[in-house]
Amino acid sequence: MFWDKVKETMPREELEALQSARLREVALRAARSPFYKNRFAEAGVEPGDVRGLEDLRRLPFTTKQDLRDWFPYGLVAADMKDVVRLHASSGTTGKSTAVFYSRADIDNWADMVARCMAMTGADSSDVFQNMTGYGMFTGGLGMHFGAERLGMLTIPMGAGNTKWQMANMKMYGTTVIHITPSYALHLCEEFAAEGIDPKRDLKLRIALVGAEPYSEGTRRKLEDFLGASVFNSYGLSEMNGPGVAFECVEKNGMHLWEDHYILEIVDPKTLEPVAEGERGEIVMTTLTREAMPIIRYRVRDLTSVLPGACPCGRTHRRIDRITGRSDDMLIIKGVNVFPSQIEDALMSMSEVGGGWQIELTRVEGADHIAVNVEVADSFFRGDIKELNRLRKSIQGAIKNETLVTPEVKLVEPNTLPRSVGKAVRVIDKRQI
Ligand SMILES: [Zn+2]
Known part of the structure; x- marks a missing residue:
């Protein structure tokens, strides 16, 4: 099922032309922030000279350390009167990082999440229980706005309160959940301890599972116990939050929304692009973000781009499940x-x-x-x-x-x- 069929199935040439046009705009916009003004000057890049995708690799990388060093407002490229929200990391290790959103950013984000959810077969007749943390963590509000955009009845539970979660799933007939894999495994144990058989006692049909990497074995375990179809999701707060990439019903990798992001996979040591299908580090550029554009962000998650077209008809490329981080090896x-x-x-x-x-x-x-x-x-x-x-x-x-x-x-x-x-x-x- 499509949320925005025109954009989701856009022919590759058109998609790349759109990326080129948006990259020209985003380079100019980014240069309004103190950080990029400085970084472009250091790299000898004149943002007005960026003609399109062919110039992408002339642009400098951005790292998490840059976000820390220029915390809190150094990457903001919009007038503060147009900035409506921030999300931030807890900052338990080193300095915190913060991400800022304009009204249009929130709108685009909700749209991307709605696309992702529709892609798994969820629709406006579903009851959605969001079991990830609200507040500063993007998993709560990010999925929430997307679910409402799609028109699902949305239960904003947040994480924890397992007994109440289970009761709500029964009372309201929850059909779709969003949950982290570690909490999902815990939930299964609690169901077993309470003598609840989800297949018999619940109406659950779709579980959107993300925010931390997990294996195919974990997916099978969850699907067997919950009797629901488990979909792998990918996102990170620097790139808005959840909804960056998601599996379609083919479950053969996650479509990454290339009208909003440029995706590169590079060798973590040389930072040169790897061949299609080869594993490397994800690098992403935001194409539509107003408040805080980020250019060539070194995400450090490791994956590969899966070759070939997806039978679902979407033209946005698919990344494989995340197998680790270049910095947690x-x-x-x-x-x-x-x-x-x-x-x-x-x-x-x-x-x-x-x-x-x-x-x-x-x-x-x-x-x-x-x-x-x-x-x-x-x-x-x-x-x-x-x-x-x-x-x-x-x-x-x-x-x-x-x-x-x-x-x-x-x-x-x-x-x-x-x-x-x-x-x-x-x-x-x-x-x-
Ligand atoms: Zn697909």
């Missing part, structure tokens, strides 16, 4: 390991529950990796010591996936710390 005993690989290994095993955590230490000068794994409730018989065979097979599965042999510690169901926001999956104690 772990180097263990000299081997590159992504937490997503360990998740893949764990979630393929039905005996494993929803909680897991990696702990890195240094023992006698050598890296040591321990993986704490919760046993699934349905499998646990009361004595963790009897599960030596399971422990061994988890160890083997992780070694197959990563080439590193971890120490595996099994723990009882629901005993690892739970989060309603982003899960902390890695504790690296090696620097201490």
Whole structure:
């Protein structure tokens, strides 16, 4: 189902011509901000000389550190009287970053989210329960405005309050939810503990799952338990929030809205573009944002562009699921390991529950990796010591996936710390 068929199926040449025209405008607009005025001058770029996409690579990159260094207003390119909202990171690590929106920015954002939701088959007859945090986090308001734009009955629950979430799903006949994967796994455990079988007791049909990366195994686990179709979503606050890219019903990658963003995939070391289909770091340029345009932003998420056309008819290119971040890759005993690989290994095993955590230490000068794994409730018989065979097979599965042999510690169901926001999956104690 299309929300805006003309734009979603625009022929590639037209789409690229539109990108070129918008890039010319955005370069000029960005130069009104103190940061880009400065950055363009340093790079020797005259924004008026940008003719179109062919000049994209002459423009300098922008990094998260730039957003921190010029916090709070350094990247604002509009009159403050035209700026109507901000979202900001919690700033628990280092300085905070903030993103600003004009009325048109909020409008475009709602439109993109509505496109994404329609693409999964949701429509105005659905009841939508938004289970991600409202407030400064973009997952709440971003999805909320898009759901209302699409015309769904929208329940602004936010994260947490699991018992109330479950009650609302029953009372109002919720058919669509938006949730993080770690909270979704937790919700499944709570349903099981309360004797609720979602397939029997709920009307849920679509789960929009995003805000943190998750594996195909996690998707299958959620779909089996919830009896709903799980869609992968992608977004980040620097690029508005959720709704940047989403899966269509083909579930073969996420269409990224190229009338609003320019997508590049670059090699994290050389910053040169990689060949189509090759994995690299996402770089994005906002094309329509008024309050805070961002040019060639190094997102640090790793993915690839999937080749070929999508049977759904949309022409916007598809990115593969995010497999990690160039800055969260772990180097263990000299081997590159992504937490997503360990998740893949764990979630393929039905005996494993929803909680897991990696702990890195240094023992006698050598890296040591321990993986704490919760046993699934349905499998646990009361004595963790009897599960030596399971422990061994988890160890083997992780070694197959990563080439590193971890120490595996099994723990009882629901005993690892739970989060309603982003899960902390890695504790690296090696620097201490
Ligand atoms: Zn498609």
